[in-house]
Amino acid sequence: MAHVDLDKYRPYIIIGVIVLLTLLPLWVRGFIPAADMVTPDGVNLLGNDPWYNVRQVEQTVANFPGYAWFDAMTLYPSGDVVYWGPLFIQIISALCVLVGATTRPEIMVVASWVPPLMGAAMVPVTYLLAKRLTNWKTGLIAAGLIAVVSGSFAHRSLFAFVDHHIAETLFSTIFVLAYVVALLASRDISLSRRSSEVLKMPAITAAFAGVAYLIGFFNMPTMILLALIVAIFTLVQFVLDFAQDRPSDYLVLVNAVTFGVVIIGTAAFGFPHTGLDLSRYTVGHVVACAGLIGGTLVLYGLSVYLRGRPKYYFPAALAGLGVVAVAGLYVALPDIYNLLISSLFAFFGEAPVTTTVQEARAWSFDAAWATFHWGLVLAAGGAATLIWWSRKKVNPAHVFILVWTAIILASTAAHVRYEYYLAANIALLAAIFAGAILDVTYKDVTRLFGTKSSTAPPDAEVARKEEKPARKGKKGARAPDARKTKVSSKDQPDYIKVGAFAAVVVVTLVFAGTSLQTNFAYAASAQYSGINSQWMEGLEWMGTHTPDPGVDYHAIYDQDTFTYPEESYGVMSWWDYGHWITFVAKRIPNNNPFQHGVAGPNGSATYFVSTSEEEANRVLDNVSTRYVITDIDLDTGKFHAPATWANPDVGRDRFEPTFFIPVSAGSTSYQAMTFYNQQYYLTMVSRLHNFDGSMTDPTSQVIYAEYRDADAANASLPVITRTEQMNATAAAAAVEAYNKNAPAGSHATLLNMYYQYRGDAILQPVEQVPALQHYRLVHESPQNVFGNVGAGGPDLKSVKIFEYVPGAHIKGDGIIEVPVVTNTGRAFTYRQESVNGTFIVPYATSGWSGEVKTTGPYRIAGTGQTFDVTEEDIQQGRTIN
Structure with missing residues (x-):
């Protein structure tokens, strides 16, 4: 049988393997999700920031190769400075120009392919880096691992995650490669x-x-x-x-x-x-x-x-x-x-508000293990290997890799966003350890299977050993009979090394296989990570049915000379949704996912947790807001975010206090439970989203609770000592009576269950909630967050849009009511109690062409007095009577 010299074809084999490994992430993170995500309308981009990046691409394509360092379509009324560079955006824009992509759907598709392409480019870059540090075998292992590594790196290189994160990882790794080459040279x-x-x-x-x-x-x-x-x-x-x-x-x-x-x-x-x-x-x-x-x-x-x-x-x-x-x-x-x-x-460092930003939070060990699992063990071995190799003569390239890894690891520990940087370090160090073990043990493995390796040790710094010639015997002496020669101990495998070989191979394969499985899961679920249908429906409505703000969406403006036109206005929502408002509705949010417009006296955090309509209105007046958008997430699961941004020292405890409560009656074991108090129901987000701005009476039954302060109870949280379900009126009287004579450190309060324990609790205040006078619902999404409930069940929509209006004035006392039917057919009664003999009402009963309509006149309860209010009355703030 002819002997094939593989060394002769090694370069071609390596190139072929690298090509295959490059195609693997492109297939998993690109082609698989793209099959379900590309539609005639474009792509439902992932997350928040990708929408803004594609907005930038649209702007750059329209002004190619111009790049806007200032954007008037976000952070009203000042506009926002773009603080990242143009390269990622201009790469995508150049591709769009090259392939002739000019429409929004075409641009979205082209842009969506760039992240998986950059993720795939990491394969040859990582191979070259590992090869320069060690050898081609380690390079192939590193290339294979970076092709399948999961976590933030894989997620940010998915199709439709149009953000510069993957470009950061790619370009920083290219720099590391270039710097290592310079050091070695x-x-x-x-x-x-x-x-x-x-x-x-x-x-x-x-x-x-x-x-x-x-x-x-x-x-x-x-x-x-x-x-x-x-x-x-x-x-x-x-x-x-x-x-x-x-x-x-x-x-x-x-x-x-x-x-x-x-x-x-x-x-x-x-x-x-x-x-x-x-x-x-x-x-x-x-x-x-x-x-x-x-x-x-x-x-x-x-x-x-x-x-x-x-x-x-x-x-x-x-x-x-x-x-x-x-x-x-x-x-x-x-x-x-x-x-x-x-x-x-x-x-x-870390500030309290960073806990509200997912990618700015600290990295936990559980999160680290969930992402890299056995890769962490292999990477630790890789770091130890580099240190071992430098024990006699330090290799500066190895030291640089160790310092690079240490700083990126510290950065990731401080802010989890840097996890996508760390993926390159994990893959590289894991490959170095695996490659080193394989180099040391491969001879023993070949001996185990009765074969001889013709390949010299691959370490570039180990010289090839020459075999010593056999010593000549006496003249005429015969060579010993091979059949009678004892087997040398050197031909026996070292089973410890064989075991190490097997262990490293198994752990590396488990790391790679588990990571690849996670990649497939990312690809399969990518289509569900974009804008949900309720937000898309609401923003598309806003883009069609609200006044144009008068700013050219595609134009590049100079910050020093730009002024907003008179008809412009802002849209108040939570910062998560700012880019969606800009891209889908082409309206101008007052804040955005750069966390701009969130903090401070005029920030969205202050607005949404304000318990005074007058204070909230001052915020909207100061930032020239016309519309407010709320959603069920801000109302519940994300509520801690505005509460923390508004007051980092107190956070959500002012509205959603957490207590230690006995596990069961008479139990000495306690568990932490969160509740709603009246302050939550008085916040703007609750009054808007839960009650449509209408006056709402307390629920019939509330929780009367007695508790001791944390210090008095020698605990980390206040401790509830007694609870009782009571009628709201009786409970309020009981609280007042108890607190008049309460022992030091003890108090009584009214509570309701947290939404995670009972979802409809958000609709049941413990005391009366007054009406909002200047906000009218103009649109709501069709989905009921409580599902398809029967007649009489709660009906709370996922996304709601309110208009901030001057309101018409009506003189009178008592409670005024008007029936309202929304665009989804949901009926409710807007109720308001007079203040100082005056009602300020936000809904028009005539002259209004919107989808949310009144179905009758305003009526002061118990008097028979009715009033018709025109849209002009609402907008001019007129007094009706």
Whole structure:
């Protein structure tokens, strides 16, 4: 049988495997979800931010290659600054121009393909990085793992997740590859020789690293995180080099050239934003890169000056120099201190409001294991392997990978959004560990199966061993008979190594297989992750039935010269929905998913949890709002978010208090339970969404509760000592009576069950809720959140749109009522109690062409007095009588 020399065809085999591994994520994350998501109307994009990115693509295609750094179609009435770069948007826009995609559905389809394509591009990039660090076998393992790794990386490279996250991961990994190549190319140079030929290739590779950094920077300014990684690596590597009496000339060359290119490219790009903020495109990036180069030179000068001194001199000098430098910046250059030091602590810190933003929350171990599971174990082995390989002579490329991983891991621990960065580290380190174990154990595995390996150990730094020639015997002596020769112990496999081989193979396959299974689950469920049908229906209605705000959706405006037209207005909703309002309805939200317009006295958080209509109205007046959109999620599951943003110190406890309550009657075991109190029912979101702005009487039965404060009960939460279901009137009297003579630390209150325990509790206040005077329902989505209930059951719609109006004035006392029928056919009675002898009513009984209509005149209960109110009366704020 002819022997096939596989080494001859190895490059072609590797290329073929890489192509197949590249096609795998493209198929799983691209073709599978696309089959269910592409319709004649386009694509139901995933999440929130992708809708805004496609809005940017539409704008850029219309003005190609122009890019808007200011957007008048969000954050009314100021407009918003775009703080990320144009590269991701312009890549998509260029593809749209190239293929002739001009309509919204066509643009949506083209844009939706870019994330899976970038996710697939990670395969060859990861292969090249692993190969440069070790060998081609490890490269193939790394390529295979990055092709199937799950979690945020896989989700953000799905078809229709049109966001720059996957581009961040791809471009940052390309920079890491380029920087590693530059380190390996220059680690043996000496600047003192000044040989242009010797320095040529290191300088070229470092320049390529600078270009790679700029590519990532033009996508997102968070590329500065990679500069931080380089800075920390440089410090660590100088210490290691000094300890091993090794010159660090190569660090000077690589950092100076790399970030010199970055400074030039950044200056040429320009500074769309002012100040020194590193989260935006400011001159602060030039200052930071110049500081990195300057810091490298200082470290080099210090290492040269202290060469030959005791080893501890250098780190001791660094510590002292660092303290002096930080103190000097704090005193003499506070702006630079804030840029370089304060922003660093802020980045890794966590404020209470970040818990309301899913991708800004801290990473838990459970979440880490759910995402990477056995990959974490393999990656830890990979880190240990790199450390082991550097025990005698430190490889700077290995140190850089370790520092890169440590910083990305710390970033992910602080903010879970960086998990998609970490996927590259996990795949790479897991492959390094698996590859190292396979290299060490493969000979024993081949011995186990009675075969001999013709392949030399693949470590590039291990020289091929030559076999020693057989020693010649005496003249005329015969060679020993092979059949009589005992089997050498060297031919026996080391079963410990065989076991290690099997364990690593199994764990790696489990990691890959489980991750791939999760990828398939992502692909199958992607079609359900876009705008739900109720929001889509409501926003499409808004785009057709509300006045045009007078701003050109596709135009690029200059922030310094733009002014809103007189007919423009804002739409108030929670920030999650801002981009949907911009894209689908082509209306201008007062806040957006960049968390702009959320905090502060005029923020949406203050508005939605306000318990005073007068205070809420001031918010809308200050930001020129005309419409308010509520939904069941903001009303229930997301309610903690505006409560936390409005008052981070108190949060939701003001409206949804949590108590310890006995597990059962007479039990000494307690469980934590959340309830609603009257403050929740008085919030604007509850009064609008649950009660349509109408006056609502308390439910017949409420929970009367006595409790002790947490401090008095020596517990972490207040402890309920007694509860009783009571009539609302009697319960209110009981609360008043108890609190007059309550022992210190004890109180009584009225509560209702939390929605998770009884969903319709949100419709049952514990005390009377007054009517809203300036809000009328103009549209609601068809879906009843309580399902298909029978006659008399609760009917609460998923999404509601209200118009904020001046309202007509009617003189009178008592309670005024008007019957209303909504666009879905739901009937309710709007009721309002007079204040100081006046009613201010929001619904017109004539002259109104909207879908939500009154079916009779206003009537003051018990008097027989009726009033007709025209639409002009409502809009002009007229007094009727």
